[in-house]
Amino acid sequence: MPNRFKPRLAAWPIDPVLRRLRAFGASLEPELALVRAAADRRFRHGPGEELLGLGASPRRPRFVVAGWAACQRALPDGRRQILRFILPGDAMGLAPKSARGAGWSIVAMTAVETFDAEPALEAAESGAAPGLAAAFAAMAAKDEELLIDHMVRLGRQTAYERVAHFLLELQRRLQLVGLGDSQRFPLPLTQEMLADALGLSIVHVNRTLQQLRRDRLIELRSGVAILLDPPALNRVSGYAAASSFRPASATAAPQPA
Amino acid sequence: MPNRFKPRLAAWPIDPVLRRLRAFGASLEPELALVRAAADRRFRHGPGEELLGLGASPRRPRFVVAGWAACQRALPDGRRQILRFILPGDAMGLAPKSARGAGWSIVAMTAVETFDAEPALEAAESGAAPGLAAAFAAMAAKDEELLIDHMVRLGRQTAYERVAHFLLELQRRLQLVGLGDSQRFPLPLTQEMLADALGLSIVHVNRTLQQLRRDRLIELRSGVAILLDPPALNRVSGYAAASSFRPASATAAPQPA
DNA sequence: CGTTGTGTTGAGCCGAATCAACCCCGGTGG
DNA sequence: CCACCGGGGTTGATTCGGCTCAACACAACG
Numbered sequence: 091m092p093n094r095f096k097p098r099l100a101a102w103p104i105d106p107v108l109r110r111l112r113a114f115g116a117s118l119e120p121e122l123a124l125v126r127a128a129a130d131r132r133f134r135h136g137p138g139e140e141l142l143g144l145g146a147s148p149r150r151p152r153f154v155v156a157g158w159a160a161c162q163r164a165l166p167d168g169r170r171q172i173l174r175f176i177l178p179g180d181a182m183g184l185a186p187k188s189a190r191g192a193g194w195s196i197v198a199m200t201a202v203e204t205f206d207a208e209p210a211l212e213a214a215e216s217g218a219a220p221g222l223a224a225a226f227a228a229m230a231a232k233d234e235e236l237l238i239d240h241m242v243r244l245g246r247q248t249a250y251e252r253v254a255h256f257l258l259e260l261q262r263r264l265q266l267v268g269l270g271d272s273q274r275f276p277l278p279l280t281q282e283m284l285a286d287a288l289g290l291s292i293v294h295v296n297r298t299l300q301q302l303r304r305d306r307l308i309e310l311r312s313g314v315a316i317l318l319d320p321p322a323l324n325r326v327s328g329y330a331a332a333s334s335f336r337p338a339s340a341t342a343a344p345q346p347a
Numbered sequence: 348m349p350n351r352f353k354p355r356l357a358a359w360p361i362d363p364v365l366r367r368l369r370a371f372g373a374s375l376e377p378e379l380a381l382v383r384a385a386a387d388r389r390f391r392h393g394p395g396e397e398l399l400g401l402g403a404s405p406r407r408p409r410f411v412v413a414g415w416a417a418c419q420r421a422l423p424d425g426r427r428q429i430l431r432f433i434l435p436g437d438a439m440g441l442a443p444k445s446a447r448g449a450g451w452s453i454v455a456m457t458a459v460e461t462f463d464a465e466p467a468l469e470a471a472e473s474g475a476a477p478g479l480a481a482a483f484a485a486m487a488a489k490d491e492e493l494l495i496d497h498m499v500r501l502g503r504q505t506a507y508e509r510v511a512h513f514l515l516e517l518q519r520r521l522q523l524v525g526l527g528d529s530q531r532f533p534l535p536l537t538q539e540m541l542a543d544a545l546g547l548s549i550v551h552v553n554r555t556l557q558q559l560r561r562d563r564l565i566e567l568r569s570g571v572a573i574l575l576d577p578p579a580l581n582r583v584s585g586y587a588a589a590s591s592f593r594p595a596s597a598t599a600a601p602q603p604a
Numbered sequence: 605c606g607t608t609g610t611g612t613t614g615a616g617c618c619g620a621a622t623c624a625a626c627c628c629c630g631g632t633g634g
Numbered sequence: 635c636c637a638c639c640g641g642g643g644t645t646g647a648t649t650c651g652g653c654t655c656a657a658c659a660c661a662a663c664g
Contacts, residue, residue, distance in 0.1 A: 551652050
């Protein structure tokens with residue numbers, strides 16, 4: 091069910107995607123034109139809909155322009171783990187292996203709007219758009235970094251730390267694509283989704299959020315999150331966030347002779 | 348500190364690497380010869396030594412022939428999370444992005460022996476060895492799959508499930524490269540390493556292992572693990588292991604109009 | 605022979621899960 | 635207009651899995 095009425099082309103916002111590509115080094119106008127070229131090939135998905143699944147779709151590269159999706163795995167007994175959230179500006183299905191038996195699927199968490207990334211991907215792979223290719227690679231690397239951050243959260247952080255660190259990550263990702271500022275950003279997730287992402291129970295997510303509010307670190311109002319004290323959040327979140335790559339004053343590796 | 352004395356070439360075992368490459372589709376002899384060609388360019392590392400780090404080494408592709416390493420991130424306060432174990436037959440540093448600010452490093456858990464993978468990698472990237480290239484891609488995809496398995500373990504499984512599932516994974520990976528059989532395999536890890544991988548405390552890993560022993564599911568003796576009842580382990584581990592890709596009878600996605 | 609690292613065990617505590625209400629709010633339909 | 639309903643958020647009571655602290659056993663090693 092695509093577009094209902096013919097819009098002026100200028101009214102098809104793609105902004106998040108362009109911002110993200112530029113942020114990752116693809117700034118040449120002719121290459122970005124390749125992306126824009128497919129901007130009117132839109133897809134709309136309702137919440138709960140599967141965008142990239144276990145079953146079908148060999149590869150269907152897409153850019154997300156609006157709405158949130160999640161890459162998740164469901165366990166047979168009903169439990170599920172959200173592996174990562176996919177925000178406006180993110181791409182999905184770029185890697186050839188995408189969802190080939192890897193046991194995960196991408197599901198829309200809110201209403202989601204995407205458009206075709208096939209032409210851009212082909213140009214990148216054929217060598218016609220090296221800038222795009224580099225940006226895609228950089229974005230993939232960043233994705234893996236986020237995945238690892240998430241693993242550390244799950245394995246080695248308390249609920250309080252997890253939520254703090256996770257909110258900081260969202261703020262950074264969203265600001266990069268022009269949604270929200272250095273403190274405020276849209277957060278359309280239910281506490282259940284947060285719980286499934288952070289490896290906690292719904293109830294405990296609730297209590298942890300309240301604790302953060304009581305500590306005057308955050309504020310949540312109708313789908314908008316406000317980080318009242320980012321430095322303090324950084325402090326409690328326990329380790330350097332993904333973006334800042336520090337040389338690690340770290341614990342010297344034990345080097346037994 | 349390379350080789351101490353000139354060996355007969357035939358005595359340089361590379362078996363795990365070749366087995367793994369073949370298992371992932373690289374079976375052409377001329378291509379495998381490229382791998383073998385560098386088999387005498389060996390590197391030895393003591394336990395605790397950093398093989399691929401945060402600081403140095405732009406890219407240094409290696410095959411592991413013997414010993415176990417781990418890809419890990421250390422938190423400033425001493426906690427650490429092991430992201431994945433690197434076993435004989437595995438490669439490291441194949442991806443160009445390897446360890447570029449991603450905040451992880453690869454550390455030897457036991458004595459480790461590796462050899463140069465540069466020629467093989469170059470042949471794969473230049474298009475001279477498409478079979479190798481395909482195998483590398485498949486191996487990377489499998490690695491990501493294992494990473495995701497690990498995330499689900501950390502986020503959504505109990506200690507008992509985690510350990511069971513993890514032991515099954517190790518058994519499969521090791522049997523693939525010819526170490527151990529369908530029940531028995533070498534397990535040179537301390538309980539502390541297990542704890543840091545599984546997101547548990549040392550003490551609790553200990554108790555969980557004992558529980559598994561009491562339940563007659565496993566046996567551990569001097570660096571060797573024995574899975575007494577793999578089917579039962581599979582059952583308790585709660586979800587399909589990475590290797591078997593099932594269509595998922597799964598929970599139908601909620602599709603609100 | 606002490607030392608060090610690893611495994612084992614107990615006691616007690618605490619973070620987080622579970623169970624169970626209840627509230628609020630936006631539909632929706634009588 | 636109101637009664638009903640369902641989804642999401644909030645709260646309390648209680649349970650429990652896993653952590654911490656602490657001690658001890660054992661083997662490898664210098």
